[in-house]
Amino acid sequence: MNRQLPSPMPSHRYRDIFAKVPVAPVDRTWPDRRITTAPLWVPVDLRDGNQALAEPMDPSRKRKFFELMVAIGYKEIEVGYPSASQTDFDFVRLLAESDLVPADVTIVVFTPARADLIARTVESVAGMRGDVVIHMYAATAPTWRDVVLRRTRDELASMIYAGSEEILRLAGDSVRFQFSPEVYNLTEPDYVLELADHLTKQWDATPERPVIMNLPATVEVATPNVYADQIEYMHQNLPRRDGVILSVHPHNDRGTGIACAELAVLAGAQRVEGCIFGNGERTGNVDIATLALNLHAQGVDPMVDFSDIDRIRDVVEYCTRMPIHPRHPYVGELVYTAFSGTHQDAIRKGFAVQDDGFWDVPYLPIDPADVGRGYEAVVRVNSQSGKGGIAHVLESVYGVRLSAAQEREFAQHVQRRTDETGREASPEELKALYEEVYGCSN
Numbered sequence: 001m002n003r004q005l006p007s008p009m010p011s012h013r014y015r016d017i018f019a020k021v022p023v024a025p026v027d028r029t030w031p032d033r034r035i036t037t038a039p040l041w042v043p044v045d046l047r048d049g050n051q052a053l054a055e056p057m058d059p060s061r062k063r064k065f066f067e068l069m070v071a072i073g074y075k076e077i078e079v080g081y082p083s084a085s086q087t088d089f090d091f092v093r094l095l096a097e098s099d100l101v102p103a104d105v106t107i108v109v110f111t112p113a114r115a116d117l118i119a120r121t122v123e124s125v126a127g128m129r130g131d132v133v134i135h136m137y138a139a140t141a142p143t144w145r146d147v148v149l150r151r152t153r154d155e156l157a158s159m160i161y162a163g164s165e166e167i168l169r170l171a172g173d174s175v176r177f178q179f180s181p182e183v184y185n186l187t188e189p190d191y192v193l194e195l196a197d198h199l200t201k202q203w204d205a206t207p208e209r210p211v212i213m214n215l216p217a218t219v220e221v222a223t224p225n226v227y228a229d230q231i232e233y234m235h236q237n238l239p240r241r242d243g244v245i246l247s248v249h250p251h252n253d254r255g256t257g258i259a260c261a262e263l264a265v266l267a268g269a270q271r272v273e274g275c276i277f278g279n280g281e282r283t284g285n286v287d288i289a290t291l292a293l294n295l296h297a298q299g300v301d302p303m304v305d306f307s308d309i310d311r312i313r314d315v316v317e318y319c320t321r322m323p324i325h326p327r328h329p330y331v332g333e334l335v336y337t338a339f340s341g342t343h344q345d346a347i348r349k350g351f352a353v354q355d356d357g358f359w360d361v362p363y364l365p366i367d368p369a370d371v372g373r374g375y376e377a378v379v380r381v382n383s384q385s386g387k388g389g390i391a392h393v394l395e396s397v398y399g400v401r402l403s404a405a406q407e408r409e410f411a412q413h414v415q416r417r418t419d420e421t422g423r424e425a426s427p428e429e430l431k432a433l434y435e436e437v438y439g440c441s442n
């Protein structure tokens, strides 16, 4: 038997989450639960997504992106960090002074816990129609407290309470409050509960006027089950729970942001922040398009409309100036395409027995038509393909039906050709080869 040998990687330099912060024991229920309704989705593309771009969105890109999110059906949208730049401030003013914000859409603006920047933030939303949320953040994890903010637990708590008090003083009658203990996933749980208790008391949190407690995995550092436990612990222990909307904000550093969000919803999260197709700091925010379509694929209404996903992709790519990977879930160019023979065979057979009932085509988790994709690209032929796929292309594109013997024979011709060229054979090339082999009249 081959034995794996120790690698030269300096893994001893790293510690797992359990060595860094207490993870409170929780009487977990999330493994037995199911997701049956969509959480409230909150796109943060215009803030967290935007702050991660080499070239932040200009006013016209911001507007285009905002209109897209409204059209998709998002009801709460974080629109910027108005104290960060004049562009951000002006965009929020545009929303306040125009009719771009539908009456049922809540606008969220983001601020640090600093009096001058809070004042600027409050100024930016003056006159905004509809609900406004002021979202204040401060990093609460020990490394950030010690190294970045250079404050003790109590000093940081005082700074946070002062910021919250300032928002209450300047705008308490007209806005709701959101707080993010940034890097929640590396913060002591008793500290977060202490902060939540004070803030929800300060804002007199009730079901009618809830406070949003947003618990970010600012940098993803552990397996998703750990985050789920951390969320369920808060779900079970948050003071004034019915006056709190429990929100999550996963990033994707370990590539498991989607799993974190889904397990967090099982664990009691009611609201999920992320970006459409997963732009955002470093490896990105959690992708709220994939999350929504994962629900759709399980028969749960995602409450947002992705029926024209290519148009959405075009706008997102234009605004972020970044291409979307061809393998990106649900939207990538290749995600409804099979090149390999046995997959093509199964898809062809699945299409043949498909009726109007439940979708059950092998290898296609959803009907591409649900997101506005055609069927042309489902089967593409190269040297990995087989007779079923080749016959499917000839039949679906040109109405040419091959006998079983012809299917076997013609596949060998195609195999030789694609092996020689090393390339894909387009439907046109397959048709031409077919005519070469069998003559036009066949």
Ligand SMILES: CC(=O)SCCNC(=O)CCNC(=O)[C@H](O)C(C)(C)COP(=O)(O)OP(=O)(O)OC[C@H]1O[C@@H](n2cnc3c(N)ncnc32)[C@H](O)[C@@H]1OP(=O)(O)O
Pocket: 048, 051, 081, 083, 084, 085, 111, 112, 113, 114, 137, 138, 139, 148, 149, 182, 218
């Ligand atoms: C996880 C996240 O996504 S957090 C959001 C990150 N987004 C951004 O930073 C984009 C917008 N930011 C900006 O435009 C600027 O950073 C500003 C306007 C907020 C602040 O600018 P500056 O005053 O130049 O400070 P700078 O950018 O260096 O930030 C560091 C300072 O902010 C402090 N700070 C960091 N977070 C917070 C917070 N949540 N509340 C209050 N102060 C904070 C730091 O302690 C540091 O203060 P110090 O200089 O006294 O040590």
Ligand SMILES: CC(C)C(=O)C(=O)O
Pocket: 048, 137, 138, 180, 181, 182, 183, 214, 216, 217, 218, 249, 251
């Ligand atoms: C502060 C929060 C909301 C955030 O952007 C993060 O933690 O990534």
